[in-house]
Amino acid sequence: MVPEIASAQAKKATWIYYPGDYEIWLGNKMQNRRTDRGAFLPVLWKMDSHYVLVEFHKEFDVPANEEVKLFVEGTYNVKIDGQAFVGYPKSITMPAGRHKLSLKVYNQANVPTIFVQGKTVVSDDSWLVTFEDKEWIDATGKVSDKSGTTYLNAGSWNFNDPVMPPSKFSLPTIPQHAISSDKQSHSFFLDFGKETFGFVKLHGLKGKGKLHIYYGESKEEALSVDHCETLDELTINEPAKKDSVMELSKALRYVNVQFDSGISVDSVSMLYEYAPLTERGSFKCSDEEINNIYDISKYTLHLATREFFIDGIKRDRWIWSGDAYQSYAMNYYSFFDSPTVTRTILALRGKDPVTSHINTIMDYTFYWFLSINDYYQYTGDKTFIKQFYPRMQTLMDYCLARRDKNGMMAGLPGDWLFIDWADGLSKKGELSFEQLLFCRSLETMAICAKQYGDVEGAAKYQALADDMKVKIFKLYWNDQKHALVHSLIDGQQSDNVTRYTNMFAIFFNYFNEQQKQDVKKSVLLNDNIQKITTPYMRFYELEALCAMGEQDYVLKQMKDYWGGMLKLGATSFWEEYNPTKSGADIYAMYGRPFGKSLCHAWGASPIYLLGKYYMGVKPTGPGYSTYQIEPVLGGLKWMSGSVPTPDGNIDVYASTTEIKVKGAAGLGTLRFKSKSKPVCKTVEIKNLGNNVYEVSVEKDKSYAIKYSAI
């Protein structure tokens, strides 16, 4: 079966591979760099591998004989129209006419990849690949018809330099220097001024003995040689002065270097390692604290965006689906780096067979499904769905096979039901939160099945989703509590109401208007309901409130919560923040004094909230084919910024008296409220009644409107 994926004639060559394989391989490599107090600390779930033997081919119409250069990672053969060359040619001649060029590559250690460069014959994602070509020949020499072979389009990722093969890839680095360095005879103590990440470099290292480096996100951590989370222990034997760079990168603000008396060090610096992202989104407003929160959020997200979207840079340095799901959302309003999204989605998914939930967590499996729907909405990339829908199917098969007798996802041995870090959160019985995410995942399957052309699947998943939605309201809704309850235990509603299910049901748009208002009052704005202490779930809580027009309230919350971390000296946002804690206690988690990560991607959600619910920009059709701009000041005097789309930025400025927007590709709809009739010189303003006005926004055109904010 060959998926029909349109691909224009390529202009330049790129390294190609079996789709998803490089992502898995790189994910293994990156996630196996974590250490915990000097001990290797790998992930706790299955790591998959690339296919070690891959066939690549494409048919070309070659205008005239041309020389084609071949670069290959692995042991390979090359065939034109099925005829193999002897050995491992680095260059071949493709004869004029229609010819099929194929390469078959074996590589156990690295991903089989090829780079083919001729004038018209080049490697790109229009090539087809398979891990199983079934190229039988019979006793007379006849080759099989290969009708049973599945081909996919090749994967690629801007590896456009033939001498820089994918296996050699690493993120770039630049030197960075401490803002203060306290040098003693056998030690250094450095402060790099803010949270950062990279490789410590010892300059002029000389002598013999032991040298220790203790890393700290806080000063207290770097000083705590017994409890800091990361450290290096080196045995030095350098007769002559030499610069030495640590093998593994670390998260740090402070560095505590201690060494034996036989050792001398001239100075210490670091190499900052970073993902080369473009800052496309921006936000600025009348409130300097919010501007600060936005900037630190973006820095936090940038630090935690590496080869993949990871959770935190000190720990776990792994790809967690729930964390990544939020990074994707923030990314759509900042870097709009789609390759990092798909890389992360693919690394998380790994390969069949599915032997556990993603990251072993049930909710994280569901976020994985949801992330594909979001990705499609923001980027419009159908190719991704066409390539990977089968992996969605098998993961959903895994879920469906784990339903209990009531058709619910209750959790079986080995399933981690996470939801959130929260004291005493019950995981017993059938949790409403998991069913809600399951339902949304089934809806996503139905949408993707349609895109893939799986009509039967689309109907099946939609029916399952519909059924689950009915169940959720029938079984969990409580008229007295005006909310969905937390769980069912032996078929009975638990007394417990938590924020999680209710807030997700708001922005999933599962409630009717009355239920929404009930839930807002009885849950979201009710202080008797257990509070959320992680930025992770604050993300969704504030999103739900924004979705209900509570931008004023949320702005105060943001200033309170993220502002609270800033007041404690945060230079990046944390894994968890509890305003009731103080002193060094603020750094403790997991029973360890410095267990908490102080640079955690899920801490950066203001990027998303400000972009989507204040500037009010979001796609309404795949890839911003249509979109909405609904600026809401939420108490700000003015705000100004940009939201990236696949085809340029949408610029938004809003004050209490003026709105200015510039459209990107696609058709936008600007909607706003005004006390008085708004005025625009260039475009007609539609009056929708109730003080609501609407303007159509076209590609690259600018609009300035005088109005009077409500």
Add this chain to the structure above:
Amino acid sequence: MVPEIASAQAKKATWIYYPGDYEIWLGNKMQNRRTDRGAFLPVLWKMDSHYVLVEFHKEFDVPANEEVKLFVEGTYNVKIDGQAFVGYPKSITMPAGRHKLSLKVYNQANVPTIFVQGKTVVSDDSWLVTFEDKEWIDATGKVSDKSGTTYLNAGSWNFNDPVMPPSKFSLPTIPQHAISSDKQSHSFFLDFGKETFGFVKLHGLKGKGKLHIYYGESKEEALSVDHCETLDELTINEPAKKDSVMELSKALRYVNVQFDSGISVDSVSMLYEYAPLTERGSFKCSDEEINNIYDISKYTLHLATREFFIDGIKRDRWIWSGDAYQSYAMNYYSFFDSPTVTRTILALRGKDPVTSHINTIMDYTFYWFLSINDYYQYTGDKTFIKQFYPRMQTLMDYCLARRDKNGMMAGLPGDWLFIDWADGLSKKGELSFEQLLFCRSLETMAICAKQYGDVEGAAKYQALADDMKVKIFKLYWNDQKHALVHSLIDGQQSDNVTRYTNMFAIFFNYFNEQQKQDVKKSVLLNDNIQKITTPYMRFYELEALCAMGEQDYVLKQMKDYWGGMLKLGATSFWEEYNPTKSGADIYAMYGRPFGKSLCHAWGASPIYLLGKYYMGVKPTGPGYSTYQIEPVLGGLKWMSGSVPTPDGNIDVYASTTEIKVKGAAGLGTLRFKSKSKPVCKTVEIKNLGNNVYEVSVEKDKSYAIKYSAI
């Protein structure tokens, strides 16, 4: 779930790994050494990989503190009772008392393996391993209960030297010299006297230019620079004399070395590469031609037994399930090398998901199932079934999901229905041969399910097998033809009767006595039924005849067929032999003049026939717990030999007047026919009537009987 596998306290350490993983990794390595006229020629099916991240652990009762040395292939951590050491310790102290030692190892390029050597703390297959430890901790630091984790016992394979890790394994070599060497100014032509295998070595190589080596299993092939199947093309630039060994081993008898005038070579030899097997089985008899056939068979099998049982040493040098199935059978009567059997079975199976039949061939999937039953019968190794029954299940699931609406295995796109190389063999419709093997596979599943403790599975598979057996006779048996017909097309019997299904049904014991006799006459001894030209199917044809007591006839066939190859100068047995062909035509196959393999494992079946049906030794209980000895001379004056069992050899001598046997562990039953009353001094002879007599054979005891052969 932890399988209960008994394992005695180990005496010595060995390298251990995730079971099945080293086999897959080594299979990839070995099968990717094939070249075809200098071009890399890998397999056409999916190659799997080892798990790249594996946790190993075991609890020990340590009598006193002991030092434990650690050897690891990969990046690793070491924990005692969950507490990790810093860095990568090469030696640790295990404290006295009960403690859990665990290592977690990451290795992408090679299999994660460990070697742990203390006084009592050693690595062996009593350790448990997993690819997914799910070791969650919650926000307070509490570790998960891990009830959802699946552990298996570690795999191992006599890698007992800590400094020779599994990734460095290679077969041994010894120098071998040609029996004739024709040296010219720019060439050598060598004859090594017989089929052999290894690395050509150029002695005193010097100069600059091109050098070609053309390999030949026949003289004609080595001389045919344009059509020999394997060759090396080297670019030489050696200013000083140097010995040079080729990188890849080759099958050869003749070597044709040609080089440019700027090059000189002193002499050419080779390094013979071999599997270090013990020749446990033996056979000698009154017929020198049969002795020759037996010896050449054993040499053929030895050459084709390498890291795994492969098909042929020139080509394909791959592991084919149908070919290997025969090698296992021969191996039980010669080397009795069980590790090579399990290695081959595991490499063939690979990992889930199953995406095609084994080697893409439906019948080869079925032989894979059958091979496990045979393995269990000959070795009694239950551990193997306990470890790998889940992989049997998922492969059978794959088969069951591919049945047609009649519940038959008819072949879907991508399925190769092989049966045999035979002109015009129809593959249309539902083939009786495939259903027969499918039925036998289901029976094997039922047996293994019982061993594994899967009661429900045992019942399910038995019911499916019973149903299929009924169908086979209802749908394929033809009373007029006195045979099972070849196929059903649209529910109608085809006219065609072939030998395949009928001969298998004989030794599967599916026929009643009348059907057996009918089939013998109307099919097996009927020259109007298409003849078999491959030793591959001759194996089963002659087995069926032997199973019906036709040893006299089969002996003549053996002399005719295998003797025919010897008369053509064979020094090992071939992939195919057609007595009607002559001249260089005898080497042609697959449309290529030297396409035929002249050393093919399936050519060695006399080993099996002579051991099982002439010496008449076979297990009747798992691992020869009980066994039969039924010597049949088949026209020979005398024969003498040994058949290996897991616990020593069974020795058999038989002439027309005397039978002598020595038992191995287990309880044997010697049965024979005699015209007159037989005499034995040491044991009672039971008279079963009809001139049949029986003697019980005990462990290591010898029995001599005077009788008069019928």
